[in-house]
Amino acid sequence: MADTETPRMPDVYRARRNLTGKIRRTPLVDSPALSERTGVPVALKLEHHQITGSFKLRGATNAVVNLAPAEAEKGVVAVSTGNHGRGLAHAARQAGVRCVVCMSRLVPANKVEGIRRLGAEVRIVGESQDDAQVEVDRLVAEAGMTMVPPFDHPDVIAGQGTLGLEIVEEAPEVETVIVPLSGGGLIAGVALAVKSTNPRARVIGVTMARGAAMYESQRAGKPVPVTERPSLADALGGGIGLDNRYTFAMVRDLVDDIVLLSEQEIAEGIRHAYWQERQIVEGSGAVGLGALLAGHVEPRGTTVVLLSGGNIDMTQHAGLINGETVVPTEPA
Numbered sequence: 258m259a260d261t262e263t264p265r266m267p268d269v270y271r272a273r274r275n276l277t278g279k280i281r282r283t284p285l286v287d288s289p290a291l292s293e294r295t296g297v298p299v300a301l302k303l304e305h306h307q308i309t310g311s312f313k314l315r316g317a318t319n320a321v322v323n324l325a326p327a328e329a330e331k332g333v334v335a336v337s338t339g340n341h342g343r344g345l346a347h348a349a350r351q352a353g354v355r356c357v358v359c360m361s362r363l364v365p366a367n368k369v370e371g372i373r374r375l376g377a378e379v380r381i382v383g384e385s386q387d388d389a390q391v392e393v394d395r396l397v398a399e400a401g402m403t404m405v406p407p408f409d410h411p412d413v414i415a416g417q418g419t420l421g422l423e424i425v426e427e428a429p430e431v432e433t434v435i436v437p438l439s440g441g442g443l444i445a446g447v448a449l450a451v452k453s454t455n456p457r458a459r460v461i462g463v464t465m466a467r468g469a470a471m472y473e474s475q476r477a478g479k480p481v482p483v484t485e486r487p488s489l490a491d492a493l494g495g496g497i498g499l500d501n502r503y504t505f506a507m508v509r510d511l512v513d514d515i516v517l518l519s520e521q522e523i524a525e526g527i528r529h530a531y532w533q534e535r536q537i538v539e540g541s542g543a544v545g546l547g548a549l550l551a552g553h554v555e556p557r558g559t560t561v562v563l564l565s566g567g568n569i570d571m572t573q574h575a576g577l578i579n580g581e582t583v584v585p586t587e588p589a
């Protein structure tokens with residue numbers, strides 16, 4: 258796995274070749290409901306229909322394909338809130354590579370099971386991603402495994418960037434792209450690809466107000482730690498890494514704005530996806546919808562909303578779409 262410098266467009270094109278035949282090219286569909294509501298053409302990138310249910314398969318597959326033979330032999334390991342683990346487990350199994358995923362106890366049960374079913378070994382450690390990271394570091398040091406990080410790696414960012422390529426190919430006139438944001442691998446790759454073809458397009462990140470690591474870090478001018486808190490957007494939890502090497506700078510340079518959503522606004526995104534768009538989207542995947550609906554993004558020009566994942570517990574989903582106020586409670 259090459260680990261050199263900030264990814265650029267040739268890396269995204271190489272990632273696209275690496276991913277050919279291994280991932281789905283997901284549809285971009287018009288949203289009449291949101292177009293009418295906002296007064297601009299709105300389209301949805303249905304990436305929750307990706308194999309394994311989220312875009313994380315793209316970055317993980319690119320990283321696995323780029324492993325040197327000696328690395329592939331020892332296997333890959335990751336800390337994950339779920340979707341990265343699923344993506345990596347699938348990518349590793351496709352390539353015949355061993356995979357261990359470490360995660361904290363905050364991760365929902367459906368995500369843990371999903372990863373096991375994809376053939377990875379799961380280790381549950383501690384209360385935070387930082388605790389899980391300690392176990393990952395041990396496996397790297399003692400078993401010689403290669404860590405594939407969920408966002409802060411050139412191969413991962415370039416892999417996520419293939420989504421940006423698909424968006425500009427199908428909607429070359431796009432002026433606004435709304436992207437869920439946590440560690441920033443997704444938005445860094447997408448912004449790189451979108452702005453290289455369409456420099457005037459706005460790329461806007463959306464995250465939850467509860468523990469907005471990248472937002473707080475950009476405000477502070479350097480990576481800062483945040484307290485992890487339960488959220489409907491559970492895949493957006495966690496810090497950006499105090500030793501962040503790529504995504505902090507790329508977000509600073511390429512992203513136009515970051516908006517924050519309340520838990521109620523995230524719930525509205527999930528509900529809109531279901532009742533108006535007939536899509537089952539997890540909280541993290543629905544924040545772009547929530548941002549538009551709440552009026553946090555000023556509608557301008559052709560707008561693409563990226564629906565990044567669909568791995569939601571179906572009991573929780575049923576409650577939400579039937580109007581229950583399902584805001585995760587803080588531990589005492």
Ligand SMILES: *Cc1c(COP(=O)(O)O)cnc(C)c1O
Pocket residue numbers: 311313340341407408437438439440441442443444492493539541542565566567
């Ligand atoms: C990981 C994830 C995100 C955030 O991606 P980053 O690269 O960490 O910013 C958004 N949505 C879903 C569904 C995810 O799994």
